[in-house]
Amino acid sequence: MAQAAAVAKPPAPPRRRRVSATPRRLPYLLIAPAALLMLGFIAYPVISVFYYSLQNYNPTKPWRNGFAGFDNFVQIFTKDPQFWDTLIFSAKWVVVEVGLQLLFGLALALIVNQTFVGRGLGRALVFSPWAVSGVLTSVIWVLLFNSQTGISRYLADLGIGAYGTSWLSDTSTVFPAAVVADLWRGVPFFAILILADLQSVSKDLYEAAEVDGASRLKQFWHITLPHLKDAIVLSTLLRAVWEFNNVDLLYTLTGGGPAGETTTLPLYIANTSVDAHNFGYASALTTVAFVILLFCSIVYLRLSKFGGDDK
Amino acid sequence: MITKEITGTAPAPERVAPAPGPRPRTARRAWDEVPRWQIYLPLSVYLLFTLVPFYWILLFSLRPAGSTSLVPWPITFEHFEKVWTERSFGIYFTNSVLVGVATLVMTTLVALAGGYALARFDFKVKRGFMLALLCSQFVPGALLLVPLFQIFANLRMINSLGSVIIAETVFQLPLSMILISGFIKNVPYSLEEAAWVDGCNRFSAFRIVVLPLLRPGLIAVGSFAFVHAWNHFLFALMFLSDQSKQTIPVGLNTLMSADSVDLGALAAGGIVAAVPVVIVFAFIQKWLITGFSAGAVKG
DSSP states (O other): OHHHHHHTSSSOOHHHHHHTSSTTTHHHHHHHHHHHHHIIIIIHHHHHHHHHHTEEOOTTOGGGOEEOTTHHHHHHHHHOHHHHHHHHHHHHHHHHHHHHHHHHHHHHHHHHTSOOTTHHHHHHHHHGGGGSOHHHHHHHHHHHHOTTTSHHHHHHHTTSSOTTOOTTSSTTTHHHHHHHHHHHHHHHHHHHHHHHHHTTSOHHHHHHHHHTTOOHHHHIIIIIHHHHHHHHHHHHHHHHHHHHHOOHHHHHHTTTOSTTTTOOHHHHHHIIIIITOOHHHHHHHHHHHHHHHHHHHHHHHHHTTTTOSOO | OHHHHHHHTSOOOSSOOOOOSOOOTTSOOOGGGOOHHHHHHHHHHHHHHHHHHHHHHHHHHHSOTTOOOSSOOSOOOHHHHIIIIITOHHHHHHHHHHHHHHHHHHHHHHHHHHHHHHHHOOOTTHHHHHHHHHHHTTSOGGGGHHHHHHHHHHTTOTTSHHHHHHHHHHHHHHHHHHHHHHHHHTSOHHHHHHHHHTTOOHHHHIIIIIHHHHHHHHHHHHHHHHHHHHHOOHHHHHHOOSGGGOOHHHHHHHHHTSSSOOHHHHHHHHHHHHHHHHHHHHHHHHHHHHHHHHHTTTO
16 A cells, blocks of 8 residues: 555656665565564574473483473373462463453543543552562562561551561462552553553543433443453453563562462473473473463454454 | 644644533533542542552661661661662663663664554565564563573573563564554655655655654653563573673562561662662653554554
């Protein structure tokens, strides 16, 4: 289409020819750097993960290395309870985390989309944790949840709860504690994406709805939500993939503990490859994780009819 | 002169200001007219949730070791001195700045070139390339550590910041390119054509006409890349073994996993890690929102 537009211009003074002289090669030249980087550092590693998943590969036990066929996969599905445990925890983590982030993010976006005094500052403040890293989030919440340094100590002074409660080392509290820590950083991200899309809702629609006497709830339900649908579907998916894959926070916050209670599948894979040097098995786990992720994403996009009906 | 004329015809900002003045009495409350308490109450609660953790870490970094006061008084900077000099956060800081800025520059330039191609041309592999961009979002960077490590080992780049910069750039590229091509599509092609007629070649037309209009989008993409590179932890942890090459998140992790954790130092390190990105973020959050809404999700 772009080329057609270039060709359709009125008869050319000579210099214009220079402009459109190279369009055939130009786009390839322009995407070449990106394409090369992605081939070398994403595509090639992905392929080598697939390759290693069929191998026994452990630098500390070289005598056992070599082609293994599907042994790794058989072991994953039949003899590795840890795989199922970590997979189930991953699912629970992603669903709870993304669900709550969406809910709070949507609410927050709707609030800061209003005009009110101090809106700029308010936005900057409530969005600021988005810029904070997983590791730093861990540092902060370790301080807050710790029995000696945390809130529980000061609450105990006020007569709420007992001294010496450390929410991160108790199996009954570690999950909610980790969820809260990650929400702190994750909600702003959602809010920013949803707010970005909220800004493009035409004001006319609301005015028309008002004239027709639609309540605010009805306006939200019939105007705002449908408009946001694609943004919500896409940001939920991206966030779910990131939450699934991200190991920074849990690795540093709980280290997967206590007693493996918060080990996600990627964390298990990282431990298998980095600590246990069992690269072949870790690659097989990675392959399984990749397939699961891709499958869930496709199903999700189908079910939500992404970008389907409107526009 | 040409520039002025052309930017003069640039599209008006898409959001048209609503007509001023009071609304007719008969109209129901619009979203604009939500009761104040329904804004300020939930916002205050959320603000508390956001700020208490920041306050907590600030408290620990400023009050003397062993104090349990909830107000950092008397203020001491001993923790900062300690992490900056004894715990080498000065070096980590420099490394993190290098990684962040280099990732920002590389991501923006490479994504700008690629995004322009995607926005303005039809070419054979375009659909395949777009699909690859989307698929790459499902590839967990953390899970590719082993092959990436081998690649960088073969390139003799282990223990050099270059490895981290390349890895961060590559994983920022797909999204950045999708965003930037969205921004470029929003700039009418006719503006560029008009510049050609006025004697620009493709490159100068782009530079003079399109680039200024892309500024908010580029700021959004660039800062996104910077913040990610500044914060990301695993690549630096895995590819850099020398302490003098480490970045701040790795330094923080070292402080955390030390046998006896020095809370003051940990908190001070956390502040050092947070301040640059939070400042960058405070300045760019407005552009971030317009940036995302301009090109983002619809691309």
